[in-house]
Amino acid sequence: MAPRASPPDGGWGWMIVAGCFLVTICTRAVTRCISIFFVEFQAYFGQDYARTAWIHSIVDCATMLCAPLGSFISNHVSCQVGIMLGGLLSSTGLILSSFATSLEHLYLSLGVLTGLGFALCYSPAIAMVGKYFNKRKALAYGIAMSGSGIGTFILAPVVQLLIEQFSWRGALLILGGFVLNLCVCGALMRPIALEEDRKTVPGLLEKDYVPEAQKQDLKRMSLCSPLIKTWSHECLCYCSWKEYDFLLMPGFMVLAVSVLFMAYGCSPLFVYLVPYALSVGVSHHQAAFLMSILGVIDIIGNITFGWLTDRRCLKKHRYFCYLFAVGMDGLCCLFLPVLQNFPLLVPFSFTFGYFDGAYVTLIPVVTADVVGTSSLSSALGVVYFLHAIPYLVSPPVAGWLVDTTGSYTASFLLCGFSMIFSSVLLCFARLAKKMKRTHLKSLSTDTHSKQHIWTNGAIAYSVTGELDQKDAEFLPVDTNSYSNR
Amino acid sequence: GSAVKIELSCRLADKYSYMKILQVTWKRGNETIKHINKTENSWGIQLTISENRKLGSYTCTVTGEEEFSVAFHLQVPQIEGREKPVISYEGDSAILICKSHSYTPIAWTWYMTNGSEQIAINDSLMLDKYIIDRTDANVTHLKILKLTKEDDGAYWCEAAYELGKSKGKLKLKILSLMVPLKPFLAIVAEVVILVPLILLFEFYSKKKRAEDEKEFDQIEQL
Numbered sequence: 001m002a003p004r005a006s007p008p009d010g011g012w013g014w015m016i017v018a019g020c021f022l023v024t025i026c027t028r029a030v031t032r033c034i035s036i037f038f039v040e041f042q043a044y045f046g047q048d049y050a051r052t053a054w055i056h057s058i059v060d061c062a063t064m065l066c067a068p069l070g071s072f073i074s075n076h077v078s079c080q081v082g083i084m085l086g087g088l089l090s091s092t093g094l095i096l097s098s099f100a101t102s103l104e105h106l107y108l109s110l111g112v113l114t115g116l117g118f119a120l121c122y123s124p125a126i127a128m129v130g131k132y133f134n135k136r137k138a139l140a141y142g143i144a145m146s147g148s149g150i151g152t153f154i155l156a157p158v159v160q161l162l163i164e165q166f167s168w169r170g171a172l173l174i175l176g177g178f179v180l181n182l183c184v185c186g187a188l189m190r191p192i193a194l195e196e197d198r199k200t201v202p203g204l205l206e207k208d209y210v211p212e213a214q215k216q217d218l219k220r221m222s223l224c225s226p227l228i229k230t231w232s233h234e235c236l237c238y239c240s241w242k243e244y245d246f247l248l249m250p251g252f253m254v255l256a257v258s259v260l261f262m263a264y265g266c267s268p269l270f271v272y273l274v275p276y277a278l279s280v281g282v283s284h285h286q287a288a289f290l291m292s293i294l295g296v297i298d299i300i301g302n303i304t305f306g307w308l309t310d311r312r313c314l315k316k317h318r319y320f321c322y323l324f325a326v327g328m329d330g331l332c333c334l335f336l337p338v339l340q341n342f343p344l345l346v347p348f349s350f351t352f353g354y355f356d357g358a359y360v361t362l363i364p365v366v367t368a369d370v371v372g373t374s375s376l377s378s379a380l381g382v383v384y385f386l387h388a389i390p391y392l393v394s395p396p397v398a399g400w401l402v403d404t405t406g407s408y409t410a411s412f413l414l415c416g417f418s419m420i421f422s423s424v425l426l427c428f429a430r431l432a433k434k435m436k437r438t439h440l441k442s443l444s445t446d447t448h449s450k451q452h453i454w455t456n457g458a459i460a461y462s463v464t465g466e467l468d469q470k471d472a473e474f475l476p477v478d479t480n481s482y483s484n485r
Numbered sequence: 486g487s488a489v490k491i492e493l494s495c496r497l498a499d500k501y502s503y504m505k506i507l508q509v510t511w512k513r514g515n516e517t518i519k520h521i522n523k524t525e526n527s528w529g530i531q532l533t534i535s536e537n538r539k540l541g542s543y544t545c546t547v548t549g550e551e552e553f554s555v556a557f558h559l560q561v562p563q564i565e566g567r568e569k570p571v572i573s574y575e576g577d578s579a580i581l582i583c584k585s586h587s588y589t590p591i592a593w594t595w596y597m598t599n600g601s602e603q604i605a606i607n608d609s610l611m612l613d614k615y616i617i618d619r620t621d622a623n624v625t626h627l628k629i630l631k632l633t634k635e636d637d638g639a640y641w642c643e644a645a646y647e648l649g650k651s652k653g654k655l656k657l658k659i660l661s662l663m664v665p666l667k668p669f670l671a672i673v674a675e676v677v678i679l680v681p682l683i684l685l686f687e688f689y690s691k692k693k694r695a696e697d698e699k700e701f702d703q704i705e706q707l
Contacts, residue, residue, distance in 0.1 A: 043580055043582060044580060046580075046618075046626075084680075164569055164572070165572070166572060166660070166664065166665045167571075167572035167573055167574070167660075169574060169577070169665070170572070170574075170660070170664065170665030171665075173665050173666070173669050174665055174668050174669050174672070176669070177668070177669040177670075177671075177672035177673055177676075178672060180672065180673060180676045181672075181675075181676055183676055183680050184676055184679045184680055184683065186680075187679070187680045187683040187684050187687075188683055190687050
C-alpha cells in the first residue's frame with residue numbers, strides 16, 4: 001500500500017480517537033478507582049492505610065516506568081499486537097487479584113502485572129492518534145485524554161456499586177472483564193504508513209530534492225519494519241539507535257527536564273487538596289465537592305483547550321500555550337496557602353482543574369512538534385517514563401514537609417515553584433532558539449560571497465533561514481544527506 | 486451484671502429563692518417517682534440502674550408562681566452496624582466490624598440468629614470457625630472462616646456499658662462463585678466477538694483497496 005501524503009485528519013481517525021478514549025478510561029480511570037477498594041482491603045487483610053495505599057503507587061509507577069517498553073513493542077511488532085497484549089496482561093492481573101489471599105499477593109498482581117499491562121497500552125495508543133491527525137491534532141488529543149476524567153466520573157460510582165453487590169473479589173473479577181476491552185481498542189488501531197515517517201525535515205522538502213536521502217530512509221524503514229524473521233543483531237543496534245536519537249536533541253532534553261519538574265509539582269496536589277481543605281475547616285462533603293469540580297473541569301479543559309489550540313491563530317504558539325498552562329497551574333499552587341475557606345477554594349479548583357486538563361492535552365502535541373511523528377511513540381514512552389519518579393517521590397516528600405513544618409504552606413510553595421520553574425525553562429529554551437536562529441539568519445545574509453566554498457554549509461544555513469521550523473537541530477545531524485541539489 | 490447507683494438532683498437558682506414552692510415532682514415519662522430526698526434547697530432521687538431497665542428521660546418539675554422543668558437523659562450509646570449487607574463467598578472468610586464512638590464499652594458480645602432466637606458466639610469453643618479480635622476496646626472484629634450458606638443471616642454485636650447494653654445489627658450475605666462469573670463471561674463474550682469482527686473488517690477493506698489500486702494500474706497501463 002502506498003504511503004499517504006498527509007494524515008487523514010478524519011475518517012478512520014475518529015475510530016482511533018474513540019479507541020484511545022477507551023484506552024484512557026481503561027487505564028487512567030481504572031487506576032484512580034483502585035483507591036475505592038482500599039477500605040475493603042484494609043478491613044479484610046487487617047492492614048493500615050499506608051500499606052494498602054502502596055498498591056496505587058505501584059500501579060502508577062509501573063504504568064509510567066514501563067511506558068518505553070510499550071513504545072518499543074508497538075514500534076517493532078505492531079501497535080495492535082502491543083495494545084492487545086497489554087489488555088490481556090492487565091486483565092489477567094485483575095482476575096488474579098480477585099483470588100488474592102494476602103496484601104503482598106495484591107502488590108504483585110494488581111500492582112505490577114496490571115500496571116505493566118496498562119503501560120503496554122497507554123503510550124502507543126496516544127502516539128497512534130498523532131499519526132492520524134495534523135490540522136485537528138490538539139482537538140483529537142483533547143477528546144482522547146478526556147477519557148480519564150469522564151472515566152473516573154462514571155467508573156467511581158459503578159465500582160462502588162459493584163463492591164456493594166459482589167464484594168471486592170467479585171468487583172475485581174468484573175473489572176478484569178471490563179479491562180479486556182483494551183483488546184478491542186487494540187484491534188481498532190489500524191496501522192498507517194505516512195510519507196513523513198522519515199528523519200528529514202517533514203513535508204517541507206520537494207520530492208526530487210534529495211532522492212538519495214529518500215532511498216537511504218526507505219531502506220532504513222524496511223529494515224526496521226515488522227521483522228520477526230530478520231532479527232539480526234546489526235539491525236537491532238542500528239534500529240534502536242536511530243529510534244532513540246531524538247534523546248540527544250536539545251529541544252527534547254529541555255522538554256524532558258521540564259516534564260520532570262512539572263510532574264513533581266502537580267502530583268501532591270491531588271493527594272493533599274482534601275486533607276488541606278479539611279484542615280482549614282471545610283466539611284467532608286464540601287471537600288469531596290472540590291475534588292469533583294477538579295475532575296469535571298479537567299475534562300472541559302481537555303476538550304476546549306484542544307479545540308482552542310487547533311485554531312489557526314494559536315497553532316503556531318502551541319508551545320507557549322503549553323508553558324502558559326503549566327505556569328498558571330504553578331501560580332495557583334502558590335496562592336493556595338492563602339485560601340483558607342470554601343468560597344475561595346472553589347475558584348482554585350476551577351482554575352487548577354482547567355489548566356491541568358489543558359497541559360495534559362498538549363503534552364503529546366508538543367512532543368510531536370519537537371520530535372516529529374515517526375519517533376512520537378518512543379518519545380512519548382520516554383516522556384511518560386519521566387513522570388514515574390516524580391509521581392513516586394513527590395507525595396511522600398510533601399507529606400514529610402507537612403509533618404515537619406506543621407502546615408501545608410511549604411509543600412504547596414515547593415509544588416508551585418517547581419511548576420513555574422518548568423514553565424520558565426521552556427520559555428528560555430524557546431527564546432534561546434529564536435535568538436540563535438536570528439543570529440544564523442544574519443550570518444547567511446552576510447556570507448554571500450562564500451556560497452561556492454561552503455556548498456554544504458550554505459545549504460544547511462539557507463534552509464534554516466527559509467523554513468520556519470522547529471527542526472533546526474536535525475540539520476547538523478543529517479547534513480550528509482543533502483549532497484546534491 | 487452489676488448494678489449502678491445514680492443520684493439525680495435539681496436545685497433552684499439563687500435569684501428565685503424568694504419564690505414560694507408549692508410542689509416538686511420527679512417523673513420518668515408519665516410515671517411519678519415517689520421517694521424524693523429533700524435537702525436544704527435541692528430535691529433528689531436515687532436510682533439503681535442495671536440491664537437497661539430504668540433508662541430513659543427523668544424530668545424534675547418545680548411548681549411555684551412559675552413552673553420550671555429540667556430533664557436528665559440516661560441512655561447507652563448507639564452502636565452502628567451496617568445497613569448494607571456484608572457480601573462474601575462460599576469457602577472464603579468474612580469480617581464483621583462494630584465500632585463504639587466516644588465511649589469505651591466494658592465488653593463486647595456477638596450473637597448469631599438461628600431462626601428467631603439469638604445465640605451467643607463463643608470463639609474459644611469454635612477456634613477454627615470464629616475469631617473475635619479484642620485488641621482495641623472501642624472496636625470489635627468478628628472473623629468467620631470457611632463460610633457456607635448456613636452462615637447467611639443477621640448478626641448482632643452487643644456492647645456492655647455500666648448503665649446497660651447496646652446492640653448493633655449486621656447482615657451477612659453469602660454468594661456462590663457463579664454470581665459474579667455471569668457478568669464477567671458476558672463481557673468476555675462481547676470482546677471475543679468484537680475483536681475478530683474489527684480485524685476482519687480491516688482485512689476486507691485492505692483487500693478492497695488493493696483491488697481498486699490494481700484496477701487503477703491496469704487502466705493506466707492501457
